[in-house]
Amino acid sequence: MAYITVSDLSLGYDAHSILEGLNFTVKAGDYLCIVGENGSGKTTLMKTLLHLQEPLGGQILIGDGLKTNEIGYLPQQTLVQKDFPASVREIVLSGCQGRCGFRPFYSKEEKQLAEENMSRMGISHLANRCYRELSGGQQQRVLLARALCATRKVLLLDEPVSGLDPRVTIEMYELIKDLNKDGITIIMISHDIAAAVRYASHILHISTKIFFGTKDEYLKSDIGKFFLMQQEGGDGIVR
């Protein structure tokens, strides 16, 4: 049984569908990259997986001991208002909120967990800093640490590198790769196909045709070859 099994899923807003006939599975330890043009429905898919909105049809089955609220999540743009006064520690700790239920205050273990995840993301020295004064890369690390407080199993990342400069982008990719090595299942949205092919174990490509398969299958498929050819001109990362 896989962590997440999506069968014949359709998504959209108010009965207006933007994607139909989606099928894929995510197993423990996978690194799934979801690629596709802007506006193809990647963020909508992620919101549907997180139960922030209802699917228009089809099913999302959760299995293999995963609970729906054990999915950590890194939002695309932080909806957080520019002015929000919050320290890094407060934000990371808020990742533990889901486990609290009705308990009003965080336990010692949860505070410990927050500290561990901050050091794992290399932001312990920023713990008392104000979130809004950090650089883009630092902010992403804070939100990653928060997501790690919410889960030990699955992380959903929506364009985690958008707006970061090239060096920080690579750092971010490496960080995510290490998390995956440590056993955390990754589902990452990206429109950087070259990076997807480099890091992911599975690819879900959303465009007029939908492709789902392992990275090797993708490299051999027509759709994969076509898009890689297109990108190769640009950055030529692919072997």
Place this chain on the structure above:
Amino acid sequence: MALFDKLVLYLQYPFVRYALIVGVLIALCSSLLGVTLVLKRFSFIGDGLSHVAFGAMAIAAVLNLTNDMVLILPITVISAVLLLRTGQNAKIKGDAAIAMISVGALAFGYLVMNVFSTSSNLSGDVCSTLFGSTSILTLSPGEVALCAILSVIVIIIFILFYNKIFAVTFDENFAKATGTKANAYNLLIAIIIAVIIVLAMNLVGSLLISALLIFPALSAMRLFKSFKSVTIFSALLSVLCALSGIIISILAGTPVGSTIVAVDVVAFAICHGAGIIRGGMSK
């Protein structure tokens, strides 16, 4: 020294002491959700609700209720819940609904007072509901007790739900996705705001409530950078402003509500200036 003597003299009257106690409690409550109000669209709800509360108060005045909170509180709480619902419904523009309800309540309230009121001093009545000119000094012991109990409940709920309020205010989607019942807490926040507004109406009148709710948080946000320090500082500042406002108004004979708000505005100006100076130094 004469001023001080005058103050001591006034403090011997129970109604002045009540005013100070109630003023401090209400000021404390109303500052607590300031950040949430400022940063979420709840600020519109807050504004709309204060007008609803005015309409309810007009009806209560006409009905000659001895304790008008019995009517105002449920009406305002129900409106808060309804406004939150429409705000979440993407199809009806939440802001437009709020504007409609609040202006409607204002007009309706004044109409009701004008048509049915038996009072000889109508414009005085309206003025004091809008600006809260004397009501803080005319509270009965029963009203004082009710205010105090409600304030304490609001403070306890805020402390118990502090972490959840932070999570939901900072990033509602993340909170929802990871298993926090964000909608339930939004509802709770809206209800607390409604209760606070009804309380604050006693202190500053319905038109000035937003100022009491928002200024301390805005001031604190100039100077502090974590949610906790902003919350604590705005609570302290709000209490300080309310205390000095009440005392000034007693000594100088100015209207209580507008004096408190004026003090809040001055405090904001000072904090804003201090924030700029500090920002300039750290650069």
